[in-house]
Amino acid sequence: MKEAIAQLPEGIRERLRQAGRLADESELDLYLVGGTVRDMLLGCARADIDLAVDGDGMGFASRLARRTEGRYTPHARFLTATVDLPEGNSLDVATARGETYERPGALPRVAPASMDVDLARRDFTINAMAVSLNARNFGNLVDPFNGRGDLRSRMVRILHDQSFIDDPTRLLRAIRFEQRLRFRLERETERRFREAVSGGVIGNLSGPRLLEQLRLICVEPDPWPVFNRLERLDTLKAIHPALASDDGLKTLVQEISRPGDLASSAYDGWWILYLVALFRPRREETLHGIVDRLKPNRRLRKAIEDMSRWSGVEQSVQSGRIDTPADFYRAVRTISEDTMLFLTLTHPDDAVRRRCETYYRHHRHTRLSIDGETLKELKIPEGPAYGQILDEVLSMKINGEIETAEEERRAARDLWSRRNRPES
Ligand code: CTP
Numbered sequence: 001m002k003e004a005i006a007q008l009p010e011g012i013r014e015r016l017r018q019a020g021r022l023a024d025e026s027e028l029d030l031y032l033v034g035g036t037v038r039d040m041l042l043g044c045a046r047a048d049i050d051l052a053v054d055g056d057g058m059g060f061a062s063r064l065a066r067r068t069e070g071r072y073t074p075h076a077r078f079l080t081a082t083v084d085l086p087e088g089n090s091l092d093v094a095t096a097r098g099e100t101y102e103r104p105g106a107l108p109r110v111a112p113a114s115m116d117v118d119l120a121r122r123d124f125t126i127n128a129m130a131v132s133l134n135a136r137n138f139g140n141l142v143d144p145f146n147g148r149g150d151l152r153s154r155m156v157r158i159l160h161d162q163s164f165i166d167d168p169t170r171l172l173r174a175i176r177f178e179q180r181l182r183f184r185l186e187r188e189t190e191r192r193f194r195e196a197v198s199g200g201v202i203g204n205l206s207g208p209r210l211l212e213q214l215r216l217i218c219v220e221p222d223p224w225p226v227f228n229r230l231e232r233l234d235t236l237k238a239i240h241p242a243l244a245s246d247d248g249l250k251t252l253v254q255e256i257s258r259p260g261d262l263a264s265s266a267y268d269g270w271w272i273l274y275l276v277a278l279f280r281p282r283r284e285e286t287l288h289g290i291v292d293r294l295k296p297n298r299r300l301r302k303a304i305e306d307m308s309r310w311s312g313v314e315q316s317v318q319s320g321r322i323d324t325p326a327d328f329y330r331a332v333r334t335i336s337e338d339t340m341l342f343l344t345l346t347h348p349d350d351a352v353r354r355r356c357e358t359y360y361r362h363h364r365h366t367r368l369s370i371d372g373e374t375l376k377e378l379k380i381p382e383g384p385a386y387g388q389i390l391d392e393v394l395s396m397k398i399n400g401e402i403e404t405a406e407e408e409r410r411a412a413r414d415l416w417s418r419r420n421r422p423e424s
Contacts, residue, residue, distance in 0.1 A: 001131055001141040004040040011087060012049065015068065019051065019091070020133035022060070022067055029054040031115060031130035031142065033094070038126050041151055042181070050092050052130065054115045057081065057095030064093065079110060097121070101166045105204025108167070116144065123170045124177065125150045125157045150186070157186040164196035168205050171196060171235060172213035179225040193233060202238045207295035210239060214278075214294075218271035224253040227278065240293050242286045243278060252277035255346045262344060262360070269338045272303050276342050284308050299338065306339035317352060326395035328355055329363050340364070363398050369405035370412060378409065380416045389415050 005013060016032070023030035032040070033052040039045075053060045058074050061081035065072035070091075071084040079095040096118035099108035108121075115130060122128040125147040132140045141148065150157050156178050164170050171193060178185055185193060202210070217226045224245070230236050231245035256273045279290055287304055296304065313331045316322040322331050332340060337360075344360045347353040370393065372386050380389070393411045396402045402411050 001041075002139040004043075005131070005139050007040070007043060007045075012089060015085060015089070015091070016049075016133055017135075017138070018068065019064055020135055020138055022064055023053065023134050024136075026055075026060060026063065028056075028060060029115065030060070030133045031096075032133060033118075033130045034122070034127050037129045037131050037141075038147070038151065040131075041129075041148060047089060048092065049089065050094070051133070052094045052096045052115065052118060054096045055112075057093045061091075061093035064091070079112065103204070104165045104201060105168050105206075107209075115142065119144055120159060122159065123163065123167070123173055125159060126155075126177070126183075128159060154181070154183040155186040156183050156189060158189045158192060161192060164192055165199075165201055168196065168201040169209060169213050171202065172210075172217065172230070175226055175229050175233070175235070176213075176217055176220060179222075179229055180220055197233060197235050197238050200238070202235070207293055211294040211296060211300075214239075214275060215271050218274040222253075222257070223274050224250050227253075240290050242282055242290065245278075249277060252346050256342070259341075259345060262357070263341060267337075267341070269299070269303075269341070272300050272338045273342045273345070275300060276303050276307060276339065277346070279304055280307055299336070302336045303338040303342070306335045307342075309335060310339060310343065314352065317355065324395075324399050325355075325358065325363060326398040328359060329366075329395075329398050332356075332359060333364065337364075366394065366398055368394055368397065368408055370408045374409060375412060375416075378413050378416070380412070385416070385419065 005016070008016070020030060031052050031054075032049065034050045036046065036048070036050045051057075057079060058076070058081045061074070061083050062072045064070070065083045068083065069086050072081060073084070074081040079097055081093050083091045083093060085091065095112050096115045097110045098113035098117040099110050099121045101108050119128045119130060119142065125145040127147070128143075128145050129147040130142040132138060132142065145157075145159055156174050158164065158170070158174075164174075174185060174189070174193065177183065217223050220226060227236065227245040227249060236243040236245060253274060256270065256277060279287065282290070287308060291301055291304060310332075313322065313335075316331065317328070322328055340356060340360050344353060344356040347356055368390060371390070372382075375386055375389065376382065380386070389412050392415055393402070393408050396411055397408065402408060
């Protein structure tokens with residue numbers, strides 16, 4: 001195990017030793033746990049480090065923050081805290097705990113417990129290992145379920161028969177790890193998996209918990225194999241009967257994964273695009289059903305609903321009722337950025353796709369240099385005409401008829417004088 005720790009960057013290793021010394025002083029046992037140990041043994045670097053303390057994890061985290069001059073953020077409900085280190089990494093510190101489930105699919109009730117109990121409440125053997133950080137046994141692996149063996153044989157294995165029933169989010173987690181790591185479900189685990197899905201345990205999960213698992217799939221480097229495997233295990237239709245993974249979804253996911261220079265680096269809605277891909281094309285009632293089941297946040301709900309609004313716009317584009325760039329702008333300007341990016345990346349008709357792209361890249365950012373103040377300077381009397389004139393000038397700008405601030409002023413003046421010209 002020492003070799004696995006040795007691969008960590010020196011800065012992190014020193015922080016772990018420092019944390020181990022503090023644990024010694026506090027007479028607490030401190031461990032690296034969960035995905036951190038799994039990924040270390042697999043030789044994959046990761047930025048987030050999970051620690052667990054056999055004792056008061058939050059108190060320990062607060063002392064660690066003081067010692068490292070880091071920032072301490074407690075999450076009391078989960079008996080955990082985060083220490084943000086001055087150099088930018090963060091350490092998540094948990095109190096070792098046991099979990100009890102009042103009913104299948106409910107959030108567990110947690111209570112402090114020993115490290116053995118803490119490892120036994122976890123999802124898969126590969127996630128149920130710990131590494132001691134105290135000086136006397138620094139680097140020793142604690143591996144009660146032979147997770148290391150399963151890492152070698154590349155298997156995802158549950159710890160006990162009830163695992164998927166207690167916590168059905170593990171169904172989606174299992175496939176996410178299986179596909180990310182290119183592992184496979186161990187045979188008995190797969191049998192329990194299928195049994196749990198056909199027994200309807202997914203119905204025990206609340207919409208937001210289920211949706212969070214879908215979101216996590218969508219932030220994987222390649223979500224499609226996860227969807228595809230879930231389809232083959234009848235799990236997508238257990239989430240909602242209309243969901244399916246097919247070649248159409250594969251193409252959409254590929255198109256979304258190759259955005260080129262379209263989206264800015266600050267864009268954070270990729271997961272939304274993958275979910276819009278998964279949820280379409282659907283009839284409106286079906287989309288309502290999906291929204292009812294998953295209870296998405298406002299942003300995702302709008303992106304889904306805007307796909308239905310877009311169908312109306314698309315018909316008008318195809319029939320020629322929406323013609324100029326300004327017509328298009330007006331028709332789509334209240335459609336969400338996520339939906340417009342989705343269409344720009346995936347619309348099958350080249351001409352329509354280009355219109356979406358021009359809107360997405362350029363027109364949605366178009367602003368006038370003139371405003372109400374300018375109209376006042378031009379001696380146009382204040383009133384409802386202001387909005388109409390500015391709107392028309394904006395259309396002219398989007399249509400490429402005018403460009404500069406001076407041209408905008410002139411256009412505003414002309415529009416006003418044309419309005420006031422007596423009918424001949
Ligand atoms: N865990 C669990 N059951 C869950 C969720 C989490 O047993 N339903 C445990 C696992 O031991 C897991 C750890 O909590 O390794 C941390 O959870 P999480 O951060 O979700 O997973 P990671 O394994 O760190 O995975 P990732 O690489 O995706 O961050």
